[in-house]
Amino acid sequence: MTDAQRPHEQEAVLTAARRAREAAVDLATRSRAAKDAALNAMAAALEVDSALIMAANANDIDRARAMHTSEAIIDRLKLDDKRIGAMADGLRQVAGLVDPVGEVVRGYTLPNGLELRQVRVPFGVVGIIYEARPNVTADAAGLCVKSGNAVLLRGSSSARESNAAIVETLRRALSDTGLPPDAVQLVPGDGHEAVKHLMRARGLVDVLIPRGGASLIKSVVEESTVPVIETGVGNCHVYVDSSADLDQAIAILLNAKAQRPSVCNAAETFLVHQAVANEFVPKALTALKDAGVTVHGDERIRSYSKDVVRATDDDWDTEYLSLDIAAAVVDSLDDAVRHIRKHGSGHTDAILTRSQAAARRFVAAVDSASVVVNASTRFTDGGEFGFGAEIGISTQKLHARGPMGLPELTSTKYIVIGEGHVRP
Structure with missing residues (x-):
């Protein structure tokens, strides 16, 4: 990439993040019924578009084989009718889960009469950086939409055509159901510089979740200014x-x-x-x-x-x-x-x-x-634990640990209700 291209790529990433932030404000106010309708539409759209998605995936696999990629990685990359069906089923399962947004974590009335509630709220904009596995694209989008978050998806270049086809399908379904399509976006750009711009978009992106090998996770943890939920290597x-x-x-x-x-x-x-x-x-x-x-x-x-x-x-x-x-x-x-x-x-x-x-x-x-x-x-899997599709498995100890389902994609805020209370 030339020096002239770098500012353009940075602005493209930041523009996507700004659009995601606007979508997140909209999404945070939507009802569970509206989000579930979108998730079911997203599932149906994947099935309708399965031939197009598999054609894009075949191009990714041909390119991977030409680069002598290991069969283990190709297995993670490959999509077929069964795996696309599983992606759609995963979205429907998420639609059937309890919405964590608005859940009262704790609440009581203080001695002075103030009502205090701690409730779950969306993070806002979640960035997901992941390798191979295009099924992660649908899983992450579904979990983020359900939990009221906009998501910026950065898959590996090995799955770029698969991911682009899946995201195009999901965005169309969101638009058709009246939700903001910018709630689900691919991060613009193909190079590592685009990833760095995402990792440094503090103030626009609320949290990053890396999914992949040790080198990817280490890079994101060490280079990001955006807070990171670390998903770990499985030794x-x-x-x-x-x-x-x-x-x-x-x-x-x-x-x-x-x-x-x-x-x-x-x-x-x-x-x-x-x-x-x-x-x-x-x-x-x-x-x-x-x-x-x-x-x-x-x-x-x-x-x-x-x-x-x-x-x-x-x-x-x-x-x-x-x-x-x-x-x-x-x-x-x-x-x-x-x-x-x-x-x-x-x-x-x-x-x-x-x-x-x-x-x-x-x-x-x-x-x-x-x-x-x-x-x-x-x-050890979100589905096996009854969480529905998972966003990843966290090996850190802050906020989330183990399989991360919907509650782990939320933060909390305190709601304080008074009747003219002033502090003495």
């Missing part, structure tokens, strides 16, 4: 305790790793208590091999099979997003916890055990957004 662990039901543990481990390896709640490391390693590890390695999973193990894991790749220091910190998993034998539950606290990303970690004492200790000691007992890490 998730499954720990098989000495008292685990080992047949159950095999099934859970396979589901956590192989059911859909390209998502953030897939397991990336499994740890096994040394007391059950001789019985569990050979069965687990066979089951994982049959599922096409490559195991990167420490020396104790490697002693059970020549198929195990030697784990490097980097493996313990890697979010593979593929049919790969790291593995280690640990001497105790406390060693498992130390490993997770050192290498985990604070997303989701699971213990498989029949000991209530072990489960309680693990839950208390592991500092992650979701801690799971005797179940797959794949359950």
